[in-house]
Amino acid sequence: MAPHLRLQFKVAIVTGGASGFGRGIAAKFVEEGAQVIIADLSEEAGSAAAAELKCDFVRADVTRRADWEALLRTAVDRFGGLDVVVNNAGMTYANKPTETVTEHDFDLVMNVNVKSVWLSTDVLLPYFLEKKRPGCFIQIASTAGVRPRPNLTWYNASKAAVINATKVRRAMQTSCYATNVTMTHLFLGKPDTEENRKGFLSVVPLGRGSTPADVANACCYLASEEASFITGVNLEVDGGRCV
Numbered sequence: 001m002a003p004h005l006r007l008q009f010k011v012a013i014v015t016g017g018a019s020g021f022g023r024g025i026a027a028k029f030v031e032e033g034a035q036v037i038i039a040d041l042s043e044e045a046g047s048a049a050a051a052e053l054k055c056d057f058v059r060a061d062v063t064r065r066a067d068w069e070a071l072l073r074t075a076v077d078r079f080g081g082l083d084v085v086v087n088n089a090g091m092t093y094a095n096k097p098t099e100t101v102t103e104h105d106f107d108l109v110m111n112v113n114v115k116s117v118w119l120s121t122d123v124l125l126p127y128f129l130e131k132k133r134p135g136c137f138i139q140i141a142s143t144a145g146v147r148p149r150p151n152l153t154w155y156n157a158s159k160a161a162v163i164n165a166t167k168v169r170r171a172m173q174t175s176c177y178a179t180n181v182t183m184t185h186l187f188l189g190k191p192d193t194e195e196n197r198k199g200f201l202s203v204v205p206l207g208r209g210s211t212p213a214d215v216a217n218a219c220c221y222l223a224s225e226e227a228s229f230i231t232g233v234n235l236e237v238d239g240g241r242c243v
């Protein structure tokens, strides 16, 4: 008998799947049998990731309604429907005093981190309701939304908004704490070196940052039937940082 795949027959969109956590999530979902569409702003990195992971890629800007509508059409046309949406694409400005944050910085974090989640539900919920499919939304938030970080005020606030809205929307989210992906130097506000990471890691009881695999494993569980009675939770994948 073929081994049981935890996401077999599921169709998933992973935003920001060209790199970092999103790529790890896409890889895990493919491994577990899902049909995956990577949705990313970067045509080059997105196509390369999709070719390597053997999944689909659609160039999309998650802050644009038309791009969400196109993603839904692609899922339906290519795979006959949609089951899981992982809202992973996210942005931050570099760590800096709040009084120096610009309107551009503010709009960036609010649009990419928050508006995208609203748009995804606004465009996709009517589809799930009409088709009577139990759609699953997973938001990649951040421990910064639970325990705010100094000098990242509006990034923290954007992730707190996502966590709060997800409780009401009855979906799930993971909060992660990472040290080995591309945004780390922005969180640190200085180069991502071993020395500079020490302070960052000193507050993690398990002594390390999360990896894309840590986050992907949590997402796989939340997207699977094993989690069918779980909703509105904030699952911290953070080595105990928020304890």
Ligand SMILES: NC(=O)c1ccc[n+]([C@@H]2O[C@H](COP(=O)([O-])OP(=O)(O)OC[C@H]3O[C@@H](n4cnc5c(N)ncnc54)[C@H](O)[C@@H]3O)[C@@H](O)[C@H]2O)c1
Binding pocket: 015, 016, 017, 018, 019, 020, 021, 022, 039, 040, 041, 042, 045, 060, 061, 062, 063, 088, 089, 090, 091, 112, 140, 141, 142, 143, 175, 176, 177, 178, 179, 180, 181, 182, 183, 184, 187
């Ligand atoms: N890196 C960390 O330390 C960390 C910690 C906690 C939470 N997070 C969250 O995890 C998520 C992924 O972070 P990462 O570190 O893997 O980032 P990353 O920069 O490696 O990847 C983000 C991806 O999102 C894409 N993207 C950016 N704007 C987009 C848009 N408008 N439309 C579509 N795609 C877009 C980028 O092209 C990129 O491929 C983010 O939501 C981030 O806030 C990251």
